[in-house]
Amino acid sequence: MKHYWHIILYGSLLAVLVFLLKWLQWKFLVTDNAVEIYVGLAALLFTALGGWLASRLISRRVQTVVIEKEVVRTVAADGIDDEARRKCQFSAREYEVLELLVKGYSNAEIAEQLFLSLSTIKTHVSNILFKMDVKSRARAIEKAKRLKITR
């Protein structure tokens, strides 16, 4: 709606390029295989143009999804600690451990399910608690459920 300038810009570029091509044709038509050159050139140019155009138009879709991001902000307004969220950038493994931890599994059970040693789970859990800024798995469970960190 408010992006008419896209079409205008595209039309203008089209016109300019057509004139450019006309000029190229007038200058190089004396040689035969010059045609392929500027056709290929035009193809590349317009492919790039189409790609740029599509990327601009698709970026609008991303912005539409960003509206759903604002719903996240709404949750943040309801009590999500943005600073905590940034600190909570879990690694892939840590998130796996967290999912089981939140289900109430003990370290030994998590180790068994992920085929890892108890030491490894202890390390992961310790790092998770640090990243979540809590001092016990009980608080981690409560916080994770409250902030909807896991499903």
Place this chain on the structure above:
Amino acid sequence: MKHYWHIILYGSLLAVLVFLLKWLQWKFLVTDNAVEIYVGLAALLFTALGGWLASRLISRRVQTVVIEKEVVRTVAADGIDDEARRKCQFSAREYEVLELLVKGYSNAEIAEQLFLSLSTIKTHVSNILFKMDVKSRARAIEKAKRLKITR
């Protein structure tokens, strides 16, 4: 990495179109202004191609954003399942302890808040875990939240 076919397909299409344009040129070059026609045609074709290509390549980003959508939906109204709680037969005090336990508080913190000794809390917690048929406070928290026993 595993999308080499994109480039291959693009190259093939480019070749085909160049040959097509060559044929158009051979057929319509007798007339002068036919040049603008197939140049415009080529422009449109390659613009569309570029757009399609870009849309295919960019479609991934949109999916990445959608993941954050799942974090959003949270505002579900949560009520207490009285029946689930009655099945556990908690005493008044036990329920008080349970409410704090589910919030992730440690035994010491619960004792402090209820003005009771640590021993008393341990007794209550132990009885709560027995009544809930779980073996750790972590599982108790998970179960209580899943069955909506507390607020």
Place this chain on the structure above:
DNA sequence: CCCAAATTCATACTTTGGTATGAAAGGAAT
């Protein structure tokens, strides 16, 4: 009043949780 249940507290003990530290191996980015 008496009984049963609830509440409180303690002591001792075992298990689990959590921290600190170090180290080794593999992957990815510069």
Place this chain on the structure above:
DNA sequence: ATTCCTTTCATACCAAAGTATGAATTTGGG
């Protein structure tokens, strides 16, 4: 190639959780 991050594991140590048992006090109902 080197550096950084992740993942893995180990050992040691301290704190917290959980169990078992016993006991004193309170409370509500028959």
